[in-house]
Amino acid sequence: MRNIKNNWLVQVIGFVLVLIMTGLTAQGLSRIMPPYYLQIGFFIGINVIMALGLNLIAGATGQLSLGHSAFMSIGAYASAIATVTLHLPFPVGILLGGLAACLFGIVIGFPTLRLSGDYLAIATLGFAEIVRVIFTNMQITGGAIGFLGIKNLTTFPVIMILTVAMIAVMMWLENSRNGRAMLAVREDEIAAESVGVNITWYKIQAFAIGSFCAGVGGALFAHTTTFIQPTDFGFMKSIEFLNMVVLGGLGSIPGTIIGSVVLTTAPEFLRFMANYRMLVYGLLLIIMMIFRPHGLLGGFNFRQAISRALFLGRRIRQGAKV
Amino acid sequence: MKDLMQQLINGLALGSIYALIALGYTMVYGIISLINFAYGEIYMFGAFTGLILAATYKTNVVVALLGGMMLSLVLGVLIERVAYKPLRRSSRLSALISTIGVSIFLSTLMVLLKGPNTQGFPKLFENKVYAIGNFQITIYQIVIIGVAAFLMLALHLFVTYTRTGRAMRATAQDQDAAGLMGVNIDRIIATTFAIGSSLAGAAGVLAGIYFNAVQPYMGTMAGLKAFAAAVLGGIGSIPGAMLGGLMIGLLEVLSVTVNLSEYKDAFAFGILILVLLVKPSGIMGQKINKKV
């Protein structure tokens, strides 16, 4: 039993099977679900991927980034250029989008990671503004007029498969040597260094993976909306992703997912508020932070809770023996 | 380049407004290390207050300015009470999100109250143009630069020589030690919010007069630029905020002069990043020692 569980091949096959199942389920769902709900599902998927990326940067290694939408825009434009201008297939477009964002994440990461806390925040914010201005003035992106003619290639199965894969990878990562080192950087940089963790490397890594996610999210976004403009990736967009991560519980993967779901659907739920919707949205942010400053699931670890429950059970059994 | 001098004056006027908002950022940051994203909205609120006073109640400039400052002050204190004070002991990120909530709330509220349209500012006094040599300066520019300079000077004197000002500096340097000296930390924080907000309010009214445009979302970009200015100058440093504000104002204007106006915003933030890389604590900021 244990052998099977730990067999690598079995795990890989299992993972692929799960992805295939997800794809099939999604395919089925997209036939029977009302388009409105299906469409919201699209954006939940995209936002989960985006927020998971930011969670790795801000939640796992503790670097406040206010420029997540810039990486999203890089991914969106890169994938659009790949599929429209270069006629490459969509999966290649997604990959290129992710890699382009990842590359920028590393390039920006190296110098700016010397900065810490709020200085990093303002530097990433500045970077995002610069990226936006450059896209506004570039020929290949269509400038302010926008990038036209992107095909609607993002299907529900694609989103679902990528989202599930991303969640799985994030959870695996969190529970590996590599992921633990990232958490250590967040918790205490000095202590982390003193046990041999190269903090710069893990910070860059977080930035690279986080921006890769953002790039993938951007690619999916571009091929959902079929048309992108620099104004789609403004400062408030970065803030939205930060809200998702913090609202759910910074550093918690289930929290991030819940945060993304809540904030993606909130505008829809709040539609009945008509004109007061954004007003309420602002208020909700304040009230949430006051009453749950660590987020909805802040300080709550699913894995730990489960293992603790099991552990307690074991202890009781052992106790009975003694 | 013969209009360089002219552009410098334009930049100085613009920079004065950034500097006034940046002062609020920097003061609050200096004391509680909070980036208050709602400052841009306080600036917007100040501008609207000035507008309402001038347009509806037909007050003169001085009343509009003081009224704008006073009401912004009240708003600032209210924000501190509601959205920041309950979060003093939570993580700074929660406080940050809370201020973002305030920012969204205030700008939306203003759209609901006054509509999204840009509104002109009633003419409070006649604008005159003085030609000096081959450049000119308008009364508005003189007033903007003058009032901003006066407020900054007043703030400097207040912080340097008054009992409260001293307590503010002490709190910024060492909050616990200041408490042990009998400084009421809660009140100092509220005072800091109040002063910062009234300066942002003043900036709003001045911007209303100078640009003649008041609009519910005017605070977002101005707030970001002022924040950049505060960091550029060295966040927590009052002279730094003035310097940073003026620099960003001048820089924007100069980017137009050298035919790169389309990259105007990129310039401001680009320089900011460069400065941070060379001197991570900003131009006049103190170096932070890594504590072990």
Add this chain to the structure above:
Amino acid sequence: MNILELQNVTISFGGLTAVDKLDIQVKSGEILSLIGPNGAGKSTVFNLITGLYKPSDGAILFQSEALTGSPPYRIAKKGITRTFQSIRLFSELSVLHNVLIGTHVLGQAGLFHSIIRSPLMHSEEKELREKAMAALDFLGLADKEHEKAKNLSYGEQRRLEIARALVSNPKILLLDEPAAGMNPFEKTVLMDIIRKIRDTGVTIFLVEHDMTLVMGISERIVVLDYGKKIAEGSPVKIRQNDSVIEAYLGSGQFRSRIRRKETGAC
């Protein structure tokens, strides 16, 4: 043989010389204590050894190899780990995770292996977990494995820090006031643990204030005052050293100018 050597090490902060031309030799396999009044520069010495501070002058040799200029994580990889005076745990993480992070230098599996869950990663993970549990067991923390680090008592936190530093099989362990905040019973347990660690071949370099502990387990003691070494030798020798007594143990020189009246205990 000297495992660690400080040669003429000097560092100053803003004009204040915190460590002044310091020479210390740590012999392989010994328990060496560094004592001195608060603020004498003891923790600074540890920070210099572990690379958190760069000395403005002098050299630090580990197994005759210069450490100076290496970043802290590389120094840890070489086999120097430490605890901190003000406990620095990964406080939101579980006890087990804290120690697992301590095994970082033992592992190989990087990002790639983590993401594809390779067999290498699995076997390594298993090995590291066993090691971590062994370390927790050794320090008597095995039953707290799922507790968050911040919820432990002072004494337990100190022990967890030791477990974290110890789990990577260091050659030398730097303990910065390990007994601070412990009660007398915990202190005796700690002394035992330190001796046991040494017996596994790990050199111990210790900063401590508790004289019972210092005098009880040290083989040699170095006394620091004002950033300078003022004495070095066996516990017995140190206890009799006049300058040590004056600077640290209490001079007895200071005499109250006002005759204090006898007051009864209340």
Add this chain to the structure above:
Amino acid sequence: MLRLENIDVSYGRIRALQSVSLQVKEGEIVALIGANGAGKSTTLRTISGLLKPANKEGRIVFNRKHIFGSPPNSSRTASLKPHTIVQLGVSQVPEGRRVFPKMSVHENLLMGAHSRKEKPLQEDYERVFHHFPRLKERRKQLAGTLSGGEQQMLAIGRSLMSQPKLLLLDEPSMGLAPLLVEEIFHIIEDINSSGTTIMLVEQNAHLALEISDRAYVLETGRIVLEGSSQELAKNPEVRRAYLGD
């Protein structure tokens, strides 16, 4: 003058102080000794209001006024803030001096007088300069540029500016050369004999027991011994643990 009854203090789930009770009488010098991490500074920080006791039953009373806890036959629980406690006449010289580095010596002294609403008089300065003549020469200098000893003097002088009835000193000898330590401790005695009650946290037990009238020994957040300093200095346990015998 000052009375602590059953005070518990915790950081998170860690209990830093456990039912600590002690008192300081007018005119005394009382020392608090113990190892690092035993809870000495925590005690002083709690008295000054920087930390709040965790238990409602605990009580801190200064000159019949409740700093914390509810007076008998009253349901109102007092929990004064640091600035109010200073106004009552309890001033603390914190560990590590904590002078305001970017302010001049003069401004630091002014900060010391902050709790008194009126402007400090020349004689207030004179009293400080009487104890610390060196500060007078350096009035205009930034506190951050002073030497360690001078900073300690400034920290004490700053506290004196509030005309405290009770002065709390946290590790005044920390990081100072022996000669300087002696100088400062003599000044502490002088301050005491000119009428200020003193409570002293000191890691150097010799010094502490020599200067004080009475002392408390703290161990892992509990008071394990108390008595007159002379008796404690003879106590074999104390001698072994803290005096290096």
Add this chain to the structure above:
Amino acid sequence: MFKPNRKVLVSLGVILSLLLIVTGCGGQSGTAGQTGTTETKEPIKIGFLGAKTGNTAIYGLGNLKGIKFAVDELNQKGGILGHQVQLIEDDDVGAKDQAINITNKFITQDKVNAIIGDPLTGLTRVAGQIANSKNTVIMSAGCTGPNVVEIGPYVFRDTLLDSVAAPATMKYIIQEKGWKKIAMIISKNSDYSVGVSAVFKQAIEANGGSVIDEEYIQDGDTDFSAQVTKIKAANPDVIVFGGYYTEAALIMKKVREVGMKDIAMVGGDGLQSEDLVKIGGSAVDGVISFAGFSPEQPTPTTQKFMDAFKAKNNELPDLFAANGYDAMMIIAKAMTDANSADPVKFKDTLAQTKNYEGVSGTITFKANHEVIKSPVYLLQVKDGKFELLKKVPVALN
């Protein structure tokens, strides 16, 4: 964990009551047309897609006012084909993802018969894709950029297109006014401005003018002193600004301030708003813009609309309100003519609209159902009012 104390609760209470007061103040702005009276027939549902908050709310709310006015008018007359008209409004905040969600909601949840919006080209393209694929008519009352009606037979717009009006305007100022040295200002972050400016530029070259200075601004900017200083140094005959009235008014104030007393600004119908004069005051005197109608010599339809609108809303309609009104009315007419509110049926009738006399101009849909407004009016501000300068007929093909 934070325990809510009394002060916080009180403060929250204050905020909430503040919110209630505000809500109360604006309470009348519910959905129009839901009066329902004695109707038994299913109402015809029209979705309004646009921003009601956010940076672009100014255009969305403009549209909405006109549409509501039209809906009220229709319902008073007994609705369309005997059905009352129900307007469903949703706020997309100017964001594409929200626009997509709302469009889907309109079509599949609310089952609207037609959508009016979004005034922004970008969002119309995005929403148009969805509406077209789901056979629902969408008509933008504001967008001017390319690649909109090409999406498919269900996508319409009723705006005056720059490709027609801009060349005519440039021809007039260069050849008739003789202003050859031109300074251009482009708002770089506005697709409208970049789009219309490109057409302007082409036309300038075609008519023998030259662009001697090109300055960039951004929508939302308020300080134009630097750009104006440079323009003054370049000494042009005229300033061409493709953009919106807010920035135009602010630029003109600065232009007059630095002493360029007589120079005119020429722009597109983005300048058409009462606010141009409200913000700019006397500084905007002489500003020339093209438009689909002339407020000074309005057709009876336009005049009637303007009077009634003013009576109701206490302000003159702006371009977006007029376009919104027309969009609703053209759709209503097409439904009536087709005798069906089914988009599949009435979209063809709609595409055949010829010479419809709307309040924003005379509207014709070309063979590819792209909109043409003819004639184009050139207007000039004089003493705070737009006056007719010239009427230019446009070929309908």
